[in-house]
Amino acid sequence: PHQDRKLGIAILGLGGYASGQIAPALQLTEHCELRGLITGSPEKLPEWQRKYNIKEENSYTYDTMDEIADNDEIDVVYVITPTATHRDFTVRAANTGKHVWCEKPMAMTPEECQEMIDACNRNGVKLAIGYRMMHEPNTRKLIELTKEKAYGPLTGAHAYAGYAGSPPPADYWRGQRDMGGGALYDMGVYSVNGLAYGTQLQPVAVVKAGQRRQDRPNGVDLTTTYTLRYPDGMTAEGKTSVVEDYNELHIEAENGWYEMDPMQPYTGVKGSTSDGKVLGPPVPNQQSIQMDDDALAILNGTELIAPGTLAQKDIRVIRAIIESAETGKEVKI
Ligand code: NDP
Structure with a gap:
């Protein structure tokens, strides 16, 4: 240094x-x-x-x-x-x-x-x-609500991350399945990661999933929907798209709910709760906070907020969603 x-x-x-x-x-x-x-x-x-x-x-x-x-x-x-x-x-x-x-x-x-x-x-x-998002202050307040069980034990959750774009072209990597294009990898990772930080739980199975794919070789999914199940039986719904607009992370607990709506634009994420709390204010620049957090973890030798070992879990869920969509069956994670 x-x-x-x-x-x-x-x-x-x-x-x-x-x-x-x-x-x-x-x-x-x-x-x-x-x-x-x-x-x-x-x-x-x-x-x-x-x-x-x-x-x-x-x-x-x-x-x-x-x-x-x-x-x-x-x-x-x-x-x-x-x-x-x-x-x-x-x-x-x-x-x-x-x-x-x-x-x-x-x-x-x-x-x-x-x-x-x-x-x-x-x-x-x-x-x-x-x-x-894991560095974004409003989102971090939502994570705290879960960690503190502020509204009691969780009963359900959903995460929707999509935008109404044009289907990605075949000659661009976002339109190529083998390059990691498509809704689930590109946008769905926000929903999968959002459910992970929003519930502080790891799913044990993909109950069911569906994908609408481009009808061409190497074509990507335009929209993916999925249901996850957690160890105590709770389920969560996810959907993601590159051709439909939605953007929210919603957590249901026994004594209320809290959410980010929208959950992941660069600016203007907004958190609120069933009893009228507002998690804000929005921050001017998320990426600078992310990079300063990661730099300090390196300089001080402290834990990263989003290390590779954490993100690997989301990729495991994404692969299980794809397998469930392809087989029509429940897939253990
Ligand atoms: P772009 O297509 O705009 O840029 C990708 C760049 O990668 C290219 O310009 C090129 O840079 C380089 N590259 C290296 N190998 C290849 C290859 N085989 N094919 C094409 N390009 C290659 O993509 P984005 O910048 O939008 O996305 C890049 C990554 O960032 C993705 O993983 C995406 O998911 C992520 N991302 C994250 C966001 C976030 O909010 N966290 C938002 C947007 C993207 P060069 O010409 O210099 O080699």
Whole structure:
């Protein structure tokens, strides 16, 4: 770590989320500094270098990125690429001895997640997943209500995460099943993760699930619905879509309910309770809070809010939802 106690962050994958959200949010952090770039499209570098004052020697391609091992200015590699590439990029970044932040969903399968976890453990580095909602202060108040059993034992829950977009095209990774496109991985992970933090329970089975898929080879699910069951028999409903609009996380307890509505936009998430409490106020920038939390966990050697081991559980649920949709049967998790 540097004397100024700011971690040097290198962004890997200069796409939409990196340029639209993460790079600007890094400018708002206290404990991070954007110092490096890693890309498969070197033609993107000059503009990024100019805009964020990045040195040429801190700029890498996917062919040269292993050299980052010798760069003391970089502490963290933040992987922001298509989901099916998260495993390989994370393992490579961990092998350079840098801490790794990786975007959601963590990877395609729990086995891939395990390889990422193992690589980070082997190299003695931390692995944080970009679950921005788990850092968001309103959402954290909702989590506290569950932990305190503020409204008594839970009786049910639902999580809906969708947006009314156009079906993703076949020539873009979001429209390709084998790249991790589709509603369930891209948006459904918010519903699965929302149910996990909202209930503080892990489901034991997918009772049933359904998917509406694009009718073409490698086509993705446009909408997925599912029912989870928990150890005490409680069930929860989830749905997710890239062509339908809905966005809420609702928790039912014996003595009332509480919810986030909407649950996961970049700004304006709003929490409320059955007895009229408002969880707000909304925060200006979620991603900067997320990255400062993760930087402090590294600087202070404390626990991450969303480590790889936590996100792996959600990928296990996602795989069980897919299996249940494909077989029409209940699937144990
Ligand atoms: P984009 O398609 O906009 O960008 C992805 C970038 O990944 C590309 O520009 C490219 O950057 C790099 N890349 C590396 N390998 C490949 C490959 N094989 N095919 C295509 N691109 C590749 O995607 P997003 O930025 O929207 O999403 C990236 C990740 O971030 C996903 O995992 C997504 O789920 C997550 N995300 C998270 C959000 C959140 O709120 N937490 C919001 C949006 C996305 P380069 O040209 O530099 O190599």
